[in-house]
Amino acid sequence: MTRLFRYELIGTDGGARRGVFHTPRGPVRTPGFMPVGTLGTVKGLTIDQVAATGADMILGNTYHLRLRPGHETVAALGGLHKMCGWDGPILTDSGGFQVFSLGAINKVNEHAATFRSHIDGAKIELTPEHSIEIQQALGSDVAMVLDHVIALPAPMTQVEDALARSIRWAARCRIAADREDQALFAIVQGGLDRTLRQQCASELAAMSFEGYAVGGLSVGEPPEDMYTTTGFTTPHLPADKPRYLMGVGTPRDLLENIARGIDLFDCVMPTRNGRNALAFTDEGPLKLRNAVHKLDTRPLMEDCPCLACRHSRGYLRHLFVAGEMLGPILLSHHNLMYYGRLMQATRDAIEAGEFEAFKNAKLAGWGHEPFQETV
Numbered sequence: 378m379t380r381l382f383r384y385e386l387i388g389t390d391g392g393a394r395r396g397v398f399h400t401p402r403g404p405v406r407t408p409g410f411m412p413v414g415t416l417g418t419v420k421g422l423t424i425d426q427v428a429a430t431g432a433d434m435i436l437g438n439t440y441h442l443r444l445r446p447g448h449e450t451v452a453a454l455g456g457l458h459k460m461c462g463w464d465g466p467i468l469t470d471s472g473g474f475q476v477f478s479l480g481a482i483n484k485v486n487e488h489a490a491t492f493r494s495h496i497d498g499a500k501i502e503l504t505p506e507h508s509i510e511i512q513q514a515l516g517s518d519v520a521m522v523l524d525h526v527i528a529l530p531a532p533m534t535q536v537e538d539a540l541a542r543s544i545r546w547a548a549r550c551r552i553a554a555d556r557e558d559q560a561l562f563a564i565v566q567g568g569l570d571r572t573l574r575q576q577c578a579s580e581l582a583a584m585s586f587e588g589y590a591v592g593g594l595s596v597g598e599p600p601e602d603m604y605t606t607t608g609f610t611t612p613h614l615p616a617d618k619p620r621y622l623m624g625v626g627t628p629r630d631l632l633e634n635i636a637r638g639i640d641l642f643d644c645v646m647p648t649r650n651g652r653n654a655l656a657f658t659d660e661g662p663l664k665l666r667n668a669v670h671k672l673d674t675r676p677l678m679e680d681c682p683c684l685a686c687r688h689s690r691g692y693l694r695h696l697f698v699a700g701e702m703l704g705p706i707l708l709s710h711h712n713l714m715y716y717g718r719l720m721q722a723t724r725d726a727i728e729a730g731e732f733e734a735f736k737n738a739k740l741a742g743w744g745h746e747p748f749q750e751t752v
């Protein structure tokens with residue numbers, strides 16, 4: 378196996394890990410947050426603005442790019458990096474989650490998940506091999522295996538079947554993924570069940586992937602169930618590989634899962650919420666449409682270097698009330714900057730051996746108690 382990709386564990390503080398995921402396109406500092414560039418763009422922001430938030434790696438969505446503009450078009454435009462102008466590492470998901478959540482599934486069997494495009498209704502067969510083929514054409518640095526995602530809660534036999542299939546599909550992806558310059562991450566499934574999660578983690582760990590994701594969480598379960606599940610899953614993952622919690626989450630979710638050994642996150646929350654006039658701060662989220670901000674001359678945060686915090690809360694509110702496009706742009710930038718700075722401060726706290734106190738102080742600011750498992 379190639380050593381172009383390597384996870385370096387710099388230190389730990391309790392369950393939290395400080396590390397670097399080395400890739401041919403540069404280092405990814407962990408814990409780290411990956412902004413989501415669904416269609417080859419982090420919505421509303423230029424690539425320089427994204428870089429300024431401290432992100433080392435961004436994410437692209439295989440399902441969306443397969444449909445628009447099409448992976449062959451992306452390849453013809455020089456690949457995803459060249460197309461969107463991002464020189465650093467890019468991670469692409471496998472398309473599995475979107476196929477099962479957006480596509481009209483008409484068949485899942487051992488061979489493939491067959492779905493209809495949510496754009497034009499075209500019938501598309503997504504096999505593990507085709508998912509890898511698309512991700513290779515996009516040219517991402519990290520590809521994800523295709524997994525069989527099911528809606529929870531579901532009968533135990535259905536969860537077990539999907540899990541067993543996901544492991545077989547991961548093995549097929551492992552064989553199909555033959556690009557030296559592209560790492561492959563496996564995805565641990567198993568719902569909220571401790572035994573299934575641990576069994577899945579152990580089986581995938583034995584197959585030697587470059588990284589491991591915890592999937593199937595943040596799909597509507599209480600956050601505490603997510604933390605508990607992460608907590609009993611990560612001890613069964615290799616310590617010398619990065620761990621990525623997919624599609625998570627709130628600032629609180631990030632810190633509670635870092636405490637349980639997670640290194641990487643992605644989520645649309647900073648940009649999606651930003652477009653909807655919600656700004657993250659150390660005192661909890663601010664809803665900028667509220668009248669209370671109308672005459673407020675303060676920035677969102679005094680020490681924030683983002684584009685929004687050059688302006689008053691009153692001006693930002695005005696932009697949203699007037700429907701000006703600058704409002705969503707500025708708040709998207711602020712929120713990604715908030716996440717980026719939160720991750721930098723987290724890395725510093727872990728290095729200083731002060732993560733626990735740092736986490737508890739942040740949680741208190743957001744109005745949360747630290748979560749402690751009862752078992």
Ligand SMILES: [Zn+2]
Nearest residue numbers: 681683686711
């Ligand atoms: Zn700001």
